[in-house]
Amino acid sequence: MYKIGLTGGIGSGKTRVADMLAEWGAAVVDTDAIAHDLTAPGGDAIAAIREAFGDVAITAGGALNRTWMRDLVFREPDARARLEGILHPLIGAQTQRAAAQAQGDYLVYVVPLLVESGRWRDRVDRICVVDCDPKTQIRRVQSRSGLTAEAIQRIMAAQAARATRLAAADDVIVNDGATTVQALQARAKVLHDRWCQLATAARRPLIDVAGFPE
Structure with missing residues (x-):
């Protein structure tokens, strides 16, 4: 296409x-929407984020604690790199799958x-x-x-x-x-x-x- x-x-x-x-x-493939799905309750990235950053990184509802994480990654470049190391491969794979199925x-x-x-x-x-x-x-x-x-x-x-x-x-x-x-x-x-x-x-x-x- x-x-x-x-x-x-x-x-x-x-x-x-x-x-x-x-x-x-x-046909639209939105990588930001994919990232939100990955970090929503039950998302594929949640377990790895919890392991890397601890329970504080996850809300009581099971989603990424975006406010906490936003503050952390702006203070600590290493934390940003760790988060991107988790998310980017997952986003890339999901983007490829969505593109392969796209019609438009x-x-x-x-x-x-x-x-x-x-x-x-x-x-x-x-x-x-x-x-x-x-x-x-x-x-x-x-x-x-x-x-x-x-x-x-x-x-x-x-x-x-x-x-x-x-x-x-x-x-x-x-x-x-x-x-x-x-x-x-x-x-x-x-x-x-x-x-x-x-x-x-x-x-x-x-x-x-x-x-x-x-």
């Missing part, structure tokens, strides 16, 4: 864009740290960045999560700089504070239609000089 890597900073609106693309016929006009990988990982450029045909100014990012995340501005800024500081993401982009969808839902939908639809055309072209058989399919 023709593959799009969709990314953006926290609060940029990439999940909303992915939902629109799925509604129009794209083209395949969208939603990857929050696509640029940061440095591993996706050769895995996708195009990279699309949902772009947003930092003030709007903070406002959006505060409204949905209750995190302090300081906590959100720490998360943003751990992600790629805005300029770095934009430099890696083949396509950009602007979703700043002045963007309405209708405007965002229109911008995403232009790219969806373009990606459908590219996906169709990629599926056509090659023709050799004699005019026969290779």
Whole structure:
């Protein structure tokens, strides 16, 4: 399948864009959603996280204690590396399984740290960045999560700089504070239609000089 890597900073609106693309016929594999499933009660990562970090890392309900873990990994880089060592192989395997089963006009990988990982450029045909100014990012995340501005800024500081993401982009969808839902939908639809055309072209058989399919 023709593959799009969709990314953006926290609060940029990439999940909303992915939902629109799925509604129009794209197959979507969301690595952030996979990570949440792995760390939900009964998730495949829970036992390993408990063993690595202790019972304090798991809530009474059996899920990852996200607040505790967020504070820990920002204080201790080694803890972040340990957590990533548990999660990344599981996320990778689940992503591959989901992609193998995907059906749609083209395949969208939603990857929050696509640029940061440095591993996706050769895995996708195009990279699309949902772009947003930092003030709007903070406002959006505060409204949905209750995190302090300081906590959100720490998360943003751990992600790629805005300029770095934009430099890696083949396509950009602007979703700043002045963007309405209708405007965002229109911008995403232009790219969806373009990606459908590219996906169709990629599926056509090659023709050799004699005019026969290779």
